[in-house]
Amino acid sequence: MPSVAASGAVKYICKVKLDCTTRLHSNSWLTTTKYSIGDMYRQLSEQHAKTNWFHFVWNRFTIIPKHRVILWLALQDRLKTKARLFPYGVTDNDLCALCGLHTENSSHLFFSCHYNTECCRKVLHWLGFSTHRTSLFMILKWAHRYCVGGFRRKVCYADVAGVVYQICKARNSAIWDAMVPSLDSSVSCIQFAVRHRIKSILGKKVSARDRD
Structure with missing residues (x-):
């Protein structure tokens, strides 16, 4: 001493x-x-179990940094939802900013809220996918298991990452601008981001073959 x-x-x-x-x-x-x-x-150091979601986030199709970060936080339940902020007096209530019916936490946002569920369903349908899963991790796990081919699987990852980011953006718009974007506009933004990313990846592959 x-x-x-x-x-x-x-x-x-x-x-x-x-x-x-x-x-x-x-x-x-x-x-x-x-x-x-x-x-x-x-x-x-404390021994932590190995993460089983890293390949959902850290793959080249979800290269858009903001999509990666938001998906990474969502999978770890680290987003600053109203359920986290309300006890500290940061928000007036803990209700979902998009539906206003239930407590806003990660499990509600991804994907129990009607707005978010419908957004995810429409985007997956656009890619030719369909699943009854209603949680973020289970949807990504379903994509890993059932999407045939590595390319389709990674496109689905990028798609879900885009959905998660757009939902957070719509939620912030509802809080700060008092305006909820329409489902069609949110889906269009996700489609544009996914198309742009796929074209970028395929363009690099073609350029690499041309150089060879």
């Missing part, structure tokens, strides 16, 4: 030493002859 007259840096070092000893339930790490920062980090 540090003395009363010890500096702040010494006190902090002693605190870290005590924390490490407490978490490891032993002070043997202080006397070991072969100290490894990596081993110490692994012992102190």
Whole structure:
């Protein structure tokens, strides 16, 4: 333990030493002859299960950064929904900004809300897909399992990423501009983004073949 007259840096070092000893339930790490920062980090860090959604987000068809980030946050339930903000007094209520009927949380937005469900259904139908799943992760998992061919599967990923982004954009518009975009306009924006991305990917492939 540090003395009363010890500096702040010494006190902090002693605190870290005590924390490490407490978490490891032993002070043997202080006397070991072969100290490894990596081993110490692994012992102190919490073991988390491997993510099973990374290929839904980090693939080249969903290269649009804003789509990737929003999808990544949605899959981790980290979006700043009204259900999260209302207890802190940031919003007047916790009702969905799009339907105004249910609490706005991630499970409601993706996809229990009627507006969002219909938007996703229309976009999937445009690509020739159809599923009864009503959760974001289950839709992506369905695409991974049942969409035949890697190309169609990745297009579906990009499609769903576009839907998630557009839903968040529509929700923000409802809150800040007091205006909910029509379903047709939201679907058109998603279709444009997906078409543009596919053309970009295919154009790069053609250019690569021409160079070869």
